[in-house]
Amino acid sequence: MTSLETGARGRTRRAILDAAMSVLSANPAAPLADIATAADVGRSTLHRYFPERTDLIRALALHVHEISQAAINAADPASGTPAQALRRVVESQLDIGPIVANIYMDPNVLADPALLSHLDTGDDAIIDALQRASTGKVPPGWARRAFWALLEAGFDAARHDGMPRHEIVDAIMTSLTEGLISPG
Numbered sequence: 001m002t003s004l005e006t007g008a009r010g011r012t013r014r015a016i017l018d019a020a021m022s023v024l025s026a027n028p029a030a031p032l033a034d035i036a037t038a039a040d041v042g043r044s045t046l047h048r049y050f051p052e053r054t055d056l057i058r059a060l061a062l063h064v065h066e067i068s069q070a071a072i073n074a075a076d077p078a079s080g081t082p083a084q085a086l087r088r089v090v091e092s093q094l095d096i097g098p099i100v101a102n103i104y105m106d107p108n109v110l111a112d113p114a115l116l117s118h119l120d121t122g123d124d125a126i127i128d129a130l131q132r133a134s135t136g137k138v139p140p141g142w143a144r145r146a147f148w149a150l151l152e153a154g155f156d157a158a159r160h161d162g163m164p165r166h167e168i169v170d171a172i173m174t175s176l177t178e179g180l181i182s183p184g
Helices: 006-026 032-039 043-049 053-075 084-096 101-105 113-119 126-131 141-163 165-178
Strands: none
Touching: 006 032, 006 043, 006 053, 006 101, 032 053, 043 165, 053 084, 053 101, 053 113, 053 126, 053 141, 084 101, 084 126, 084 141, 084 165, 101 141, 126 141
16 A cells, blocks of 8 residues: 555555455445445545545555555465466466456546556566466567456456356466467
């Protein structure tokens, strides 16, 4: 989190952000009243911390980015084979949930070039693991885009199809390591 607030103020802010993660994961268009209820705070308290929805979305994007980075670091993508490293990263990102895709595609985030630039950082260890595994047959940056697109597909499969987590991880890894179409 970018704020150094501690004590009750920090706990309240974190409760609002955690509630926003949960509520907006289920319904990206949910009203702020739903987030306040989930955080167990009044709407006036929520508005004291985040006067506008855009303020909350911006703070949430930074919060989710921080959580994602911590998950990537905990997955230790520099250790083991590229496939082992990437599997751990996939699992860590799926644990965060669909808020990752929802928040990164939110119109308020997409309209903020400085925020987008910041959110486009921090996955260097994933890029390194992808490069270690690369066949060199795709343009630069393609493996990174494919990796994040597969995670988004995994969130979608969980949310809309009820696909179990282990099947999503296996499908993403198969797509990364074997591809989807057999040559010939």
